Amino acid sequence: MEQARKRLATVWLALLALLALTVAGSFTVTGAASAVVSFGVAAAKVALIFWFFMQLRTEKGLIRVFAVGAIAWLAILLTLVTIDKVTR
Amino acid sequence: MTDVPINKRADPNDIRDRGLSETPEERASYLRAGHTLRSWFLTTDHKRIALLYLVSVTFFFFVGGIAAALIRIDLLTPEGDLLSNEGYNRAFTLHGVIMVWFFLIPSIPNTFGNFLIPLMIGAKDLAFPRLNLLSWYIYVIGGLCTLFVLVAGGVDTGWTFYTPLSSMFAHGQVVMAATAVFIVGFSSILTGLNFIVTIHKLRCPGMTWGRLPLFVWSHYATSLILVLATPVLSITLALIAAERLFGVGVFDPKLGGDPLLYQHLFWFYSHPAVYIMVLPGLGVVSELVTAAARKRVFGYWFVAGSSLAIAAVGFLVWGHHMFVAGQSMYASAVFSFLSLVVAVPSAVKVYNWTATLYKGQIAIDPPFLFAASFIGLFVFGGLTGLVLAMLAVDMHVHDTYFVIAHFHYIMVGGTVSAYFGALHFWWPKMFGRTYPMVWGRIMALLIYLGFNLTFFPQFILGYLGMPRRYHVYPPEWQVWNVLSSTGASILGIAYLLPFVYLLWSLRYGPPASANPWGAAGLEWTVPSPPPKENFVETPVVDYPAYNYPMEMEEGARG
Ligand SMILES: [Cu+2]
Secondary structure: OHHHHHHHHHHHHHHHHHHHHHHHHHHHOOOHHHHHHHHHHHHHHHHHHHHHHOOOOOOOOHHHHHHHHHHHHHHHHHHHHHHHHHHO | OOOOOOOOOOOOOOOOOOOOOOOHHHHOEHHHOOOOHHHHHOOOOHHHHHHHHHHHHHHHHHHHHHHHHHHHHHOOOOOOOOOOHHHHHHHHHHHHHHHHHHHHHHHHHHHHHHHHHHHHHOOOOOOOHHHHHHHHHHHHHHHHHHHHHHHOOOEOOOOOOOOOHHHHHOOEOHHHHHHHHHHHHHHHHHHHHHHHHHHHHOOOOOOOHHHOOHHHHHHHHHHHHHHHHHHHHHHHHHHHHHHHHHOOOOOOHHHOOOHHHHHHHHHHHHHHHHHHHHHHHHHHHHHHHHHHHOOOOOOHHHHHHHHHHHHHHHHHOHHHHOOOOOOOHHHHHHHHHHHHHOHHHHHHHHHHHHHHHOOOOOOOOHHHHHHHHHHHHHHHHHHHHHHHHOHHHHHHHOOEHHHHHHHHHHHHHHHHHHHHHHHHHHHHHHHOEOOOHHHHHHHHHHHHHHHHHHHHHHHHHHHHOOEOOOOOOOHHHHHHHHHHHHHHHHHHHHHHHHHHHHHHHHHHOOEOOOOOOOOOOHHHOOOOOOEOOOOOOOOOOOOOOOOOOOOOOHHHHO
16 A cells, blocks of 8 residues: 555656656757657656556556557647648 | 237236236336436436336437427428528528437437447446446437537537538537537447447357347447547547637638538438448347347358448448548549448348248238338438449539438438338337337338328439528429428328327336247346346356247158
């Protein structure tokens, strides 16, 4: 119990650190690199939330398939929108 | 189809004999399990929640129908004489918003899906009964917000809320309308989640995936779309509100946004939403067709798999709404091709239904007539969808009445026919009473005729170039508009008919047996109406789906 609470607190602090990174990045990094930084940090945040807060760490099989499905569908949205944007 | 004499009156000398006013099955049923308002509004019984939905979606169907009536009356003449330009914009916006989110999307899943999925898979209820009740309350709150919009002056953006009109220029209750749709979206998500978990976890012993009724398969596919697509709509509407209220630059190019991004996000939800609306209808028709033919469904796995294929491929085609919006032509070509691909699983279903009916002993009962109209109208709507998916043709007919006619063939000709087919097929199960068959047949025919008279002329109008969302048009188009409005009034009368004979049947209809149609499926093994707990004993299934007796042909007997 104690250990679980400690783990959640650590993850939360990590998320706050990543948030600070997003804010700092938006002021310092510009151009194409800015997108890379903000998407990279966002992906790290999502991974932490999926793995610890949504407890995929302890789930298996079907539940993980559904979680991957959600990401895959987001990827469909972003990919096809990007195809339009870059070839317009 | 009844084994109890009609007009059985209570014996006046026997105080316990209540005649037909209440059958023993009714006394033991979910309908009589509690008579207080509280027992209805705080129920967690999936069957009662289904009835709560039945009443509320019917209400919104008629509110949306009134808006449609105003539109059709205004279009009787080439001048805009009934409504002002503003008023006309508000009428078609409310018609769209109410019909899409408050009727079509919840119509079949939340009434028949709610009522039937547990009965069909041998469960006592959905996996999360209280979540189910919550989703009805969320629906009602969203509905009240919409009614508030209606009273407070309406919106004029069209049901698509396109930017920059909705974010920068439109007057009226844009934020409130978006809030209503945002709220009702959570009702969809919760229902989808509930169905997915129920179908995974609560199947009775022996009810393998390969023995699930096709109705359940199509609701499973629908639920996946509900869960995957609806959040995108919610976020998109929140972004509109953020831009309108706080000037956050998402869609406005002046602030660094992209107006086409809105259309991408909106149609990423709204094209799959077409399948949210039609997949449950496809599931209903699979049930009605096998029951009418009294035969096993032809190609079970193809019909089941095509539901999943439609759900998946349906997510890859949204750009066909943006061919003339400034989307890159390479993206348009990809979306055009993928839109043709999604026709394949839809066609698989139609071929399999036809093959199921082949050499069946078809009963021309109301459910079959609705299923047959569905198939015809769905094919016509689907084929004109292929026409619209062609890049060059779409240039000509984009935003014309051709598009309006096309999607009404799918949504009204398809989904609404399936909805009434389901209502006529499962009514005896839900309420334990049968209705006069002849009235059901008359209604099915009137709907079919009225529908075609309303919407076929709109294909011609669209081809001639009449744009959607205008109420002033050149006089030479009046004849087609008058035909269309005449059809709409037939349709309106037909939609009112069930109020007479279905409500009549509740009190005076002959009691229905457990299986009045002689259909296969677990829901027909319990009394009509079903008891509160659905099954006294958990059923065990050791036979395939649609276990109708096989018939050999003369020659094959050997
Ligand atoms: Cu579409």
